[in-house]
Amino acid sequence: MKHTISVLVENEFGVLTRVAGLFSGRGFNIESLSVAPTLDPSISRMTILTRGDDQILEQITKQLNKLIDTIKVIDFTGQDFIEREMALIKVTAEEETRAEVLRIVDIFRAKVVDVTPRSYTVEITGAPAKIDAIVELLRPLGIKELVRSGPVVLGRGSKGWKGAE
Amino acid sequence: MKKTGSQILLESLVLEGVDTVFGYPGGTVINIYNDLMDYPIKHILNRHEQGAVHAADGYARATGKVGVAIATSGPGATNTITGIATAYMDSIPLVVITGQVPTALIGNDAFQEADIIGITRPITKHNYLVKDVKDLARIIKQAFYIARTGRPGPVVIDLPKDVQMASTKFEYPETVEIRGYKPTYSGNPRQIEKAVKMILAAKKPVIYVGGGVTLSDASNELLGFAETIQAPVTTTLMAMASFPRNNPLSLGMLGMHGTYYANMAITHSDLLIAVGARFDDRVTGKIATFAPHAKIIHIDIDPTSIKKNVRVDLPIVGDLKDVLQKMVADLGGHADKVKELVATLAPWRQEIDGWKAKHPMAYQASDKIIKPQYVIEKLRELSNDDAIVTTEVGQHQMWTAQFFEFRQPRTFLTSGGLGTMGYGLPAALGAQAAFPERQVIDISGDGSFQMNSQELATLVQYRLPVKIVILNNNFLGMVRQWQQLFFDRRYSQTCMELPIDFVKLAEAYGATGLRATSPDEVEEVIKQAFATPGPVIMEFKVAREENVLPMVPAGAGLNEMVLAS
Numbered sequence: 001m002k003h004t005i006s007v008l009v010e011n012e013f014g015v016l017t018r019v020a021g022l023f024s025g026r027g028f029n030i031e032s033l034s035v036a037p038t039l040d041p042s043i044s045r046m047t048i049l050t051r052g053d054d055q056i057l058e059q060i061t062k063q064l065n066k067l068i069d070t071i072k073v074i075d076f077t078g079q080d081f082i083e084r085e086m087a088l089i090k091v092t093a094e095e096e097t098r099a100e101v102l103r104i105v106d107i108f109r110a111k112v113v114d115v116t117p118r119s120y121t122v123e124i125t126g127a128p129a130k131i132d133a134i135v136e137l138l139r140p141l142g143i144k145e146l147v148r149s150g151p152v153v154l155g156r157g158s159k160g161w162k163g164a165e
Numbered sequence: 166m167k168k169t170g171s172q173i174l175l176e177s178l179v180l181e182g183v184d185t186v187f188g189y190p191g192g193t194v195i196n197i198y199n200d201l202m203d204y205p206i207k208h209i210l211n212r213h214e215q216g217a218v219h220a221a222d223g224y225a226r227a228t229g230k231v232g233v234a235i236a237t238s239g240p241g242a243t244n245t246i247t248g249i250a251t252a253y254m255d256s257i258p259l260v261v262i263t264g265q266v267p268t269a270l271i272g273n274d275a276f277q278e279a280d281i282i283g284i285t286r287p288i289t290k291h292n293y294l295v296k297d298v299k300d301l302a303r304i305i306k307q308a309f310y311i312a313r314t315g316r317p318g319p320v321v322i323d324l325p326k327d328v329q330m331a332s333t334k335f336e337y338p339e340t341v342e343i344r345g346y347k348p349t350y351s352g353n354p355r356q357i358e359k360a361v362k363m364i365l366a367a368k369k370p371v372i373y374v375g376g377g378v379t380l381s382d383a384s385n386e387l388l389g390f391a392e393t394i395q396a397p398v399t400t401t402l403m404a405m406a407s408f409p410r411n412n413p414l415s416l417g418m419l420g421m422h423g424t425y426y427a428n429m430a431i432t433h434s435d436l437l438i439a440v441g442a443r444f445d446d447r448v449t450g451k452i453a454t455f456a457p458h459a460k461i462i463h464i465d466i467d468p469t470s471i472k473k474n475v476r477v478d479l480p481i482v483g484d485l486k487d488v489l490q491k492m493v494a495d496l497g498g499h500a501d502k503v504k505e506l507v508a509t510l511a512p513w514r515q516e517i518d519g520w521k522a523k524h525p526m527a528y529q530a531s532d533k534i535i536k537p538q539y540v541i542e543k544l545r546e547l548s549n550d551d552a553i554v555t556t557e558v559g560q561h562q563m564w565t566a567q568f569f570e571f572r573q574p575r576t577f578l579t580s581g582g583l584g585t586m587g588y589g590l591p592a593a594l595g596a597q598a599a600f601p602e603r604q605v606i607d608i609s610g611d612g613s614f615q616m617n618s619q620e621l622a623t624l625v626q627y628r629l630p631v632k633i634v635i636l637n638n639n640f641l642g643m644v645r646q647w648q649q650l651f652f653d654r655r656y657s658q659t660c661m662e663l664p665i666d667f668v669k670l671a672e673a674y675g676a677t678g679l680r681a682t683s684p685d686e687v688e689e690v691i692k693q694a695f696a697t698p699g700p701v702i703m704e705f706k707v708a709r710e711e712n713v714l715p716m717v718p719a720g721a722g723l724n725e726m727v728l729a730s
Contacts, residue, residue, distance in 0.1 A: 010345065068290070
């Protein structure tokens with residue numbers, strides 16, 4: 001089962017390795033990971049996608065909590081949350097496919113951010129499933145290069161975790 | 166007044182109450198060693214950095230204080246790894262200080278550079294690279310706090326040479342504030358209440374004790390708890406000395422080389438109260454058949470230990486001392502029910518007595534050849550009651566656990582989790598440095614002893630009168646035993662035929678060497694060794710193919726013990 005976990009950590013060198021090492025050392029898999037400082041620059045927020053049964057997930061969250069640099073672990077399993085991922089997709093755009101690419105971009109409310117006579121580079125933001133969908137539609141037209149950020153996640157509702165408690 | 170980084174380190178150690186450190190100098194810690202001469206800290210010069218860390222570990226296990234070791238960068242630092250991993254697996258509080266090349270050279274493959282923060286990350290509770298001398302005092306304060314609190318463990322401080330030389334105003338923080346680190350000490354009262362209900366309803370409870378009891382100095386609380394409910398107590402290797410083996414409730418050790426009756430009690434129990442134990446695979450055997458009829462209460466300060474290996478019906482996170490005290494207090498409020506419980510458990514205790522009578526801990530005695538178990542029994546008989554015993558790893562370690570009958574906490578120091586050969590001698594050295602007047606005995610095999618035998622020099626130099634027992638069977642005994650039982654006696658590379666003269670080896674270092682080759686010499690050699698000042702090696706030429714029994718074969722259930730060869 002897929003799980004989304006946010007981890008708030010001290011923004012210090014080596015913390016990312018500690019978290020990644022925790023996963024690799026115990027044979028847990030990280031599907032995607034994105035990390036950047038929060039509103040409080042001394043804290044970074046990681047969003048980790050991982051897979052495992054309940055027992056594995058319990059161990060992952062406990063082990064993350066055990067790290068000295070970990071301030072808070074939020075497991076989004078069973079919660080309502082907003083999930084967004086960004087992708088940049090460089091698509092082949094020859095005479096016969098240029099219009100089709102633009103149509104797809106329009107339907108998905110994506111943006112063309114770079115144009116050459118032979119390519120479009122498309123920026124898209126949305127839930128990972130939406131990005132999967134546009135990739136599948138653009139694939140037959142010829143994708144030259146693709147980069148995805150991995151999702152970032154926030155819980156729904158008015159409550160927020162801003163930094164220092 | 167400004168102080169240099171190395172002075173700040175030493176000032177801080179003094180403020181932390183450190184009186185003894187173990188280490189080995191080198192280029193990147195030369196400033197620390199230079200300043201050390203001006204501070205009231207005793208330094209013990211080991212002969213290898215691994216020895217220094219094990220010695221600090223032995224010091225920590227014997228005293229309950231944080232052990233401190235110092236090593237230089239690169240090879241010095243990498244030599245500490247086995248020692249750090251040993252302490253990590255057994256949750257021993259250590260602060261290991263490693264020198265590092267100057268900050269400007271870090272990452273440039275400088276001479277004697279190693280990424281010790283990267284290397285030690287998975288085997289430390291936490292580690293620090295100090296990049297600015299202004300952070301140093303805070304980091305040392307935090308390191309000691311992290312090492313000794315919660316579930317204890319080793320902390321590494323990597324200290325670049327230029328940081329040792331740089332100066333700043335020295336202010337040692339009075340308090341520690343780490344926002345992500347707040348161990349839970351107090352057990353949840355509702356969970357404890359539930360546990361008490363489960364205990365009062367039990368018919369066949371067993372208390373299963375791990376090393377946590379020693380770490381939280383909760384032996385008295387454990388004894389009080391066990392005696393209140395009159396339930397049998399089995400201990401892991403790490404907990405051997407935390408419950409008196411001569412108490413009628415003691416079942417001795419459980420697991421692979423545990424007693425038959427401990428393993429049978431676990432298998433037949435209806436309630437397992439796990440106290441500071443982590444359900445190691447050497448303890449559980451095949452998980453599917455481990456305590457199949459029992460509900461499990463698991464008390465531990467480390468939430469990650471709970472539900473890691475086995476299902477748990479009631480978790481209690483907290484310090485054992487606190488939880489056991491509350492549990493006993495709660496039981497005190499149910500005096501009548503407790504009385505009833507003690508009566509209800511009578512048939513259970515009888516059943517266990519039946520198993521004890523059927524298969525007691527025993528071995529085949531001989532008057533021709535020295536049986537290793539006999540040596541252990543004699544050592545027990547002739548040693549002081551508060552003697553500290555360390556072991557290496559292997560058959561001798563298990564025989565010591567089975568036959569020494571420990572009675573006082575912090576008197577049995579052994580590498581449980583990592584199983585580190587070469588641990589016992591330097592650990593004994595550390596314990597003896599902490600308690601110069603107490604009797605300290607290292608029990609070893611001929612294989613393990615040779616892993617860190619260079620520490621004999623340290624013993625002699627510092628006049629540390631450790632008594633070393635070598636049960637010499639010219640084999641790597643435990644592996645040989647497995648080869649005999651599971652690999653059709655194909656003794657691949659386990660025979661150490663070279664007849665080393667351990668008596669001469671002792672003498673070469675300036676220690677005393679004694680040897681026994683027949684059973685009637687055993688007692689005399691032990692008596693003579695105990696009466697001889699300074700370090701002594703006692704070499705016992707023991708039965709070569711003696712096995713550690715009983716035994717649960719790897720992967721089998723606790724109820725599938727092999728009782729005889």
